[in-house]
Amino acid sequence: MKNYSLSRRSFVKNSALITSSLYMAPGIAEAFSSDNESPKIIEPVKLHWLEKPEGIYTSGTTLGVPWPMGEVKKESFYLVNENGKQHPVQSWPLAFWPDGSIKWSGHAISRLDKLGKGVKLMPGKGVQPEKALVVEESAEKIKIDTGLVQCNISKSGNQLIKSIVRDGRRGLINGRLVLLHQDGVLGEKENITTSLFEGQIEKVVVEQQGPVRAVVKIEGKHAGSGHEAWLPFVVRLYFYAGGDSIKTMHTIVFDGDEEKDFIKGLGLRFEVPMENELYDRHIRFAGKEQGVFAEAVRGLTGLRRDAGKAVREAQVQGEKTPDEATFPDSVKSRLHYIPAFGDYTLSQTSPDAFSIRKRTKAGHSWLKSGFGDRARGTGYIGGPSGGVAFGIRNFWQSYPAQLDIRNAHTENAEVTMWLWAPDSPAMDLRFYHDGMGQDTYEKQLDALNITYEDYEPGFGTAKGVARTSEMTIAVLEETPDASYFNAITDGVAVPPQLSPEPQYMHQVGVFGKIWDLPDRSTPQKAKIEAYLEDYFAFYRQQVDDRRWYGFWDYGDVMHSYDYDRHTWKYDVGGFAWDNSELSTDLWLWYYFLRTGRSDVFRMAEAMTRHTGEVDVHHLGRFAPLGSRHNVQHWGCSAKQLRISTAANRRFYYYLTGDERVGDLMREQINAVETLKAIPPTRKVSDKSVWETEDDPNKVYVGFGTDYSAISAAWLTEWERTGDKKMKEKLVNSMRTIGAQPKGFFTGGSRMDLQTGEFEIQDRQRASASHLSAVFGLMEICSELVQNIEIPEFKQAWLQYCTLYNASDEEQERELGNALGRLNLGQGHSRLTAYAAQQKQDPALAKRAWDEFFGGAAGYRFDKPAIYTVEGENVLRPVEEGRISTNATAQWGLAAIECLGLVGSELKE
Incomplete structure (x- = not known):
């Protein structure tokens, strides 16, 4: 095979010419060391679809692919199917190995209908x-x-999408963001004022442009009369070559006053020019499964006088009816008496109920047109001359959602895709109780002992939380038939996603080399694999059974269970929403890496979207920290790096190249600075431990949950950009942790915000927290050791992994004191396994498996029984079991990583 190895400078230049998409941070070309070794010939990388793409329409897809260190250095890529036919692909680097070779590459593919089967990716020059x-x-x-299609995007004003033209015809005009603001809540205020706001553009950037894919980022705020501009938005528009659909990623950040600013409606609105006769104007809504609501503005079926079979069939099929001159006189002469229904609404106000209604026009009553449980959230308005299909992804899952068509009987129909449905009550983000007198730390800590809620006045605010939604607009040349409309709908609901196969990703060694492929070669291994599958299946089903859906909730799971009420503790302090507690996100993502299963990916995808947006403050005094688990996602006063950590986002970013998730990780680069104003241990430790008022450049950082998040952000930014400052901070932090008297068991120290260096402590007593390593520290440290050679850091980390679960005698012998009673022994078995693998120590490997099967603070090897509760003790039949989300996430990670690290040492 021909080798296309180039210098890095040539790689940047030629890739830009080939793809017109290679964007790199300034200085990236010099950021990594280079060598002159001859690159190896690489086998083509097989890609597989998470879901079969047949029968699904979308304009394109984007994916990420990892490469072995040192093997792809200066190359572009080409795509080929099983018949050897090349397909255009646009490529760019997502991350680099320390030697400067490409670690992850991003790839955009359009015209999926022409892609073919057996798709493979390979370094080399591709076709255009x-x-x-x-x-x-x-x-x-x-x-x-x-x-x-040709899309015109404004750079100022309120028209984000000025127009979209297809075949010389304007198919869509005046695309803008709309927001309904309400100054009170019905039942609490007598005179409520509702105001309309529209998105005002402040900044527009072309983030990517190339022969296959373009990305435009639009930022601004919503403006209206009587209220200053508010509710910042970020909208990204995605275009693919040869496509007629535009993917829209819509993000809002709440910056209002929860007591005064209530969102009654939030969405994207545009107009569709109408050219056809009223009876040739078609309305479509996607119902459940393959069901379609199909009507015309002026119906010609069911009349007292028959318009004729050809007319009726054409209208029902969405085709142009025969010439009006051929209509029977009994119909033709009375067309003006047939009502024209110009307004339609599909409303999903709960996860189990949608309704469709229509009316002739404003000022007249609505007619009930249809009902169902879960609408797929796609609509269409247009006719034989063209029209627009439009849809909201996760429509019913993210209720309340709504699709409106207005004035379809006029020259311009108006469409609104409501991400928050006006049919529903206004969005209420106020804290759920009045504080109950918890005005001191002493009272708050005392209350923590009864409900587990960490309350502090002013901390339970929604200010700064965000939500990202996905919408699609397709300008079509004619009304789609039912099959094509369903294909569009399926593409909106579950966009086709390509991914490298698990075997390949494991071979490359990404994400720490701590996981392995499923192995059922022995009875015990087979049992572990079965339990991994069962635990995932339980939570996947709980999402649906317990209706963990909604605009602010979809993607999260609950934390703990109330067996007396047979419900998750949705109303009990810190026991309700999980908010990534004990690394639920990581469990799902590592499980996906080893299985490649679409259902696992989709659940992890939804969780990544949620936990990165809703559980984190993106502006205000708490930004960019996350909130610990609580009844409301933002309700806890424990604002933590362990929740906002980039460690939970990296998987989705590298597998999809998603720009919004890239933004979220970049937010975390300087997040450590926030700990000066909001010390995590302010309520429970002596102020002298974390006080840094004497030096504005210093902040106290714990070596556990704090450091795992900080290092994850720095590592990711260094991988993505080659930023020398990020590497320098990483190296300094690792070196000075390794230099501490007790390494990681020192607990923490003051960090220099400019350099990343920790002060060397003089305290000699070793200590440990059971939480330190269960929020990604194990996983991130394995990558740090893999990527940066600092022997003292590695030694300190192996010491922590070896001694956490060790006996008191061994701890005292090695550290000078025993660590006392520590929790989460089963979860920490994976640390023991890591030490065993690194040291090649069979005794440690055996100990790791003993700890795993011992089940301390987790599960014994016999999986908890799952049973059904029904009858008068529950609202409806439910499944439950002695299962905890904390235990499940840690058991899952321990199982995956013990198998990956010391699976060969598991004896029957």
Whole structure:
């Protein structure tokens, strides 16, 4: 096979020419060391679809692919199917290994219908699209030409999408963000004022432009009369060559006053020019499964006088009806008496109920048109001359959602995709209780002992939390038939996703080399694999059974269970929403890496979207920290790096190249500075431990949950950009942890915010917290050791892994004192396994498996029984078992990593 190895400088230059998409931070070319070794010939990487793409329509997809260290250094990529036919692909680097070789590459693919089967990716020069996507930018606008549609994006004002043109015809105009603001809540205030706000553009950037894919990022706030501009938004528009659909990623950050600012509606609105006769204007809504609501603005079926079979069939099928002159006189002469229904609404106000209604126009009553449980959230308005399909992903899962069509009987129909449905009560983000007199730390700690809620006045605010939603707009040349409309709907609901196969990702050694592929070669291993599958299946089903859905909730799971009420503790302090407690996200992602299962990916994807947005403050005094588990996602006063950590986002970013998740990880680079104003241990430790008022450049950092998050952010940014400052901070932090008198058992120290160096402590007593290593520290340290050679850091980390679960005698012998009674022994078995693998120590490997099967603070090897509760003790039949989310996440990670690290030492 021909080798296309280039210098890094040539790689940057040629890749930019080939893909017009390679964007790299300044200085990246010099950020990594280089060598002159001849690159190895790499076998093609097989890609597999998470779901079969047949029968699904979308304009394109984007994925990430890892590469072995040192083997892909200066190359572009090409895509080929099983018949040897090349397909255009746009490529760019997502991350680099320490030697400068590409670690993860991003790839955009369009025209999936022509891709074929058996897709493989390979370094080398690829073919160009027949019609390359073109981006033209001026001072006033950006024009994107996919070869099929042309989209004009404004750079100021309120029209994000000024127009989309197909075949010379304007299919969509005046695309803008809308927000309904309410100054009170019904039942609490007599005179409520509702105001309309529209998104005002402040900044527009073309983030990526190339022959296959373009990304435009639009930022601004919502503006209206009588209220200053508020509710910041970030909208990204995605275009693919040859495509007629635009993916829209819509993010809002709440910056209002919860007591005064209530969101009654939130969405994207646009107009669709209407050209056809009223009876040739078609409305479509996607119902459940393959069901479609299909009507015309002026119906010609069911009339007292028959319009004729050809007319009726054409209208029902969404085709142009025969010429009006051929209509029977009994119908043709009375067309103006047939009502024209111009307004339609599909409303999903709960996860189990949607309704469709219509009316002739404003000022007249609505007719009930249809009902169901879970609508798929896609609609269409148009006719034989063209129209627009539009949809919201996770429509019913993220209720309340709504699709409105208005004025379809006029020259311009108006469409609104409501991410928060006006049909529902206004969004209420106020804290759920009045504090109950908890005005001192002493009272708050005392209350923590009864409900487990960490309350502090002013901390339970929603200010700064965010929500990202995904929408799709497709400008079509004619009304789609039912099959095509369902294909569009399925593409909106579950966009096709390509991924490298688990075997390949394991071979490359990404994410720490601590996991392995499923292995059922022995009875015990087979049992562990079965339990891993069962625990995942239980939580996947609980999401549906317990209806863990909603605009602010979808993607999260609950923390603890109330067996007396047979319900999760949704209303009990810190026992309700999980908010990534004990690394639920990591459990799901490592489980996906080893299985490649679509259902695992989709659950992890939803969790990543939620925990990175809703559970984290993105502006205000707490930004960019996350909130510990609570009744409300933002309700806990424990604002923690362990929740906002980039460690939980890296998987999705590298597997999909998602720009929004990239933003979330970048937010965390300087997050450690926030700990000066909000020390995590302010309520429970002596102020002298964490006080840093004497030096504005110092902050106290724990070597556990704090450091895992800080190092994850720095490692990721260094991988992505080659930023020398990030590497320097990482190296300094690792070196000075290794230099501490008791290494990680020192507990923490003051960090220099400029250099990342820790002060060397003089205290000699070793200590440990059971939480230190269960929020990604194990996983991130394995990557740090893999990527940066600092012997003293590795030694300190192996010491921690070896001694945490060791006997009192061994701890005292090695550290000078025993650590006392520590919790989460089973979860920490994976640390013992890591030490065993690194030291090649069979005795430690045996101890790791003993700890795993011992079940301390977790599960014994016999999986808890799952049983059904029904009858008068429950609202409806439910499944339950002696299962804890903390225990499940830690058991899952321990099982995966013990198998990955010392699986060969598991004796029957």
